[in-house]
Amino acid sequence: QSALTQPASVSGSPGQSITISCTGTSSDVGSYNVVSWYQQHPGKAPKLMLYEGNKRPSGISNRFSGFKSGNTASLTISGLQAEDEADYYCCSYAGRSTSFGSGTKVTVL
Amino acid sequence: QVQLVESGGGVVQPGRSLRLSCAASGFSFRNYGMHWVRQAPGKGLEWVAVIWYDGSNKYYADSVKGRLTISRDNSKNTLYLQMNSLRAEDTAVYYCASHGVSGTTGAFDVWGQGTMVTVSS
Numbered sequence: 001q002s003a004l005t006q007p008a009s010v011s012g013s014p015g016q017s018i019t020i021s022c023t024g025t026s027s028d029v030g031s032y033n034v035v036s037w038y039q040q041h042p043g044k045a046p047k048l049m050l051y052e053g054n055k056r057p058s059g060i061s062n063r064f065s066g067f068k069s070g071n072t073a074s075l076t077i078s079g080l081q082a083e084d085e086a087d088y089y090c091c092s093y094a095g096r097s098t099s100f101g102s103g104t105k106v107t108v109l
Numbered sequence: 110q111v112q113l114v115e116s117g118g119g120v121v122q123p124g125r126s127l128r129l130s131c132a133a134s135g136f137s138f139r140n141y142g143m144h145w146v147r148q149a150p151g152k153g154l155e156w157v158a159v160i161w162y163d164g165s166n167k168y169y170a171d172s173v174k175g176r177l178t179i180s181r182d183n184s185k186n187t188l189y190l191q192m193n194s195l196r197a198e199d200t201a202v203y204y205c206a207s208h209g210v211s212g213t214t215g216a217f218d219v220w221g222q223g224t225m226v227t228v229s230s
Contacts, residue, residue, distance in 0.1 A: 034215025051216035
């Protein structure tokens with residue numbers, strides 16, 4: 001289960017949009033595997049932000065959106081806010097195996 | 110209130126054993142697959158193991174296969190992780206997470222607060 005590739009850091013100013021990429025292979029992200037995204041603030045447990053690539057759980061802001069093309073999934077945060085500053089992880093689930101991304105630190109300038 | 114609460118973490122010497130527990134409440138535990146995910150200090154998330162809702166199937170990350178064993182007791186709404194032959198690289202916060210409780214297909218929608226395991230002499 002190799003880690004999916006994410007940029008180490010992404011930054012943006014309040015109100016801007018940022019996109020985090022998550023690159024895998026045809027065996028995970030590019031297959032029928034289900035992609036989800038998690039937000040983690042320091043010292044806290046991860047929180048589900050998107051599932052099935054682009055669906056938001058109840059209570060998650062519509063500022064968070066997802067997309068997948070080929071072996072790469074992406075998370076876009078629109079209207080960046082101070083509270084969005086956190087680590088973000090993508091995840092590819094396949095029943096018998098799961099791979100997380102390497103993680104991206106989002107900084108709000 | 111849907112909740113997962115881990116316990117059992119601590120400091121243990123290399124080669125020794127430890128058992129983690131995860132108590133579930135607020136949902137029908139017996140109906141959902143459960144996972145363990147860990148995070149080494151300053152590092153990213155690493156999936157450890159999954160167990161089917163009825164315990165019929167269990168799968169592990171290559172890094173823990175043969176040393177860590179996931180199990181569950183649906184009568185007690187509790188998930189376990191038996192950790193044997195512990196190594197320094199097993200040092201991490203261990204989270205239990207449920208799968209799809211809120212209808213979120215293929216995603217970990219409920220997480221515990223985590224329990225720290227430190228393997229050190």
